[in-house]
Amino acid sequence: MPQAAVSFQSVSKTYATPAGPFKALDEVSLDIRQGEFLGLLGPNGAGKTSLIAILAGLARASSGKVLVQGFDVQKDYAQARQRLGIVPQELAFDPFFSVREALQFQSGYFGIRHNDAWIDELLHHLGLTDKANHNMRQLSGGMKRRVLVAQALVHKPPIIVLDEPTAGVDVELRQTLWHFIDRLNREGHTVLLTTHYLEEAEALCHRIAMLKRGRIVALEDTTTLLSAASHSVLQFKTDQALPEALASKARVTGRVVQIPAKEAGDVEALLTQLREAGVQVQDIEIRRADLEDVFVSIMGEGQSE
């Protein structure tokens, strides 16, 4: 087997809390292949950030280990870190640096000098060229986020880790960012992405890992995951409350209701139930299950345990 880009090997993490030890990661094993674009999904508190902090060497695993192209993130920290470009969730900068200075400083951290040509390329692809000499504190939140991406890539890392990079950013930045990251991936960079935007994960990721309460509960190619969800979804709008039997399996967003339906006959039965309950519906559609449906169904499994 070729060497994995990143290999998580039985990684566990237990935090000490006032209520006693809390196991945030429970024997997580996962190999990210060289050149793949892997999505790491999970609800709030599933352990995604803990796993990335351990990969980045910012936190220690309680047990297990993580290798980056064969280098242990604890024992061979410098070699492992050199291979990673990490775009963190939080915006933290020295406000007195200009954008270019921040990128030059970051290059220096990796012992790289004279890489202005690559810095210019990063600025160009992230739409930052005209901001190069602006002070960090003059930039909007979205522009600062672009600088974070540029900073993570300044040393041309083979592995790019994006921890919710599009949380709260506008459509233009998302498109710029994905266009660029997708290109880097096609050029051979491995990408690990955590996101709550499942349509982004569906569009971009070759493979999806789902974490739930510190454990991997799904690990599949995106296409396999979607085709295994053989069900369709009945979608409609209503202003009325659903009968109890339907409410328990429906996903409701404002007026929009979505209910999984395994077969065509189920759609008929659902519509009959709605009619009998006197629920008036509009804009009825039947569509194929998407990644969000798969996610909701996997996360819902065993909920009553």
Ligand SMILES: Nc1ncnc2c1ncn2[C@@H]1O[C@H](COP(=O)(O)OP(=O)(O)OP(=O)(O)O)[C@@H](O)[C@H]1O
């Ligand atoms: N330093 C800490 N001390 C105690 N508990 C912690 C600590 N850091 C994280 N946790 C707990 O560990 C669990 C996993 O947290 P983590 O931040 O890794 O989840 P996440 O999947 O990244 O969530 P989100 O999607 O909200 O960012 C949570 O229940 C969290 O409260």
